[in-house]
Amino acid sequence: MCLVCIAFASWVLKSTNPDSGDTWKAVLLANISALSAIRYLRRRDATGEKPLRQTPSV
Template sequence: MCLVCIAFASWVLKTANPQVGDAWKAVLLANVSALSAIRYLRKYVKIEAATSEKKPRDTTPSES
């Protein structure tokens, strides 16, 4: 999903005509998409870190 938002933001900026007075809308849309992707990634990383900390680690030496 994040990659889709970033790709969409990039596409919007590439296809926007800077000569048109409504170009600010395209820039705003691209920025919102990019910020949403960044927020999602940060939340996902925090969740992954929390779940990896909760998993019990077996530190006992194995018997051979």
């Protein structure tokens, strides 16, 4: 789900016309989506769930 939010935020920013007066709405929507994804990942880490990707220890 968090990847969907990040992808959506990226798509919104790429598809926005910078000359229009409604650019701030797209930026706000993208930021909310990105913050939601970050909060989800932090909450998942705090609960002790298995991380999305495990790195091998050296």
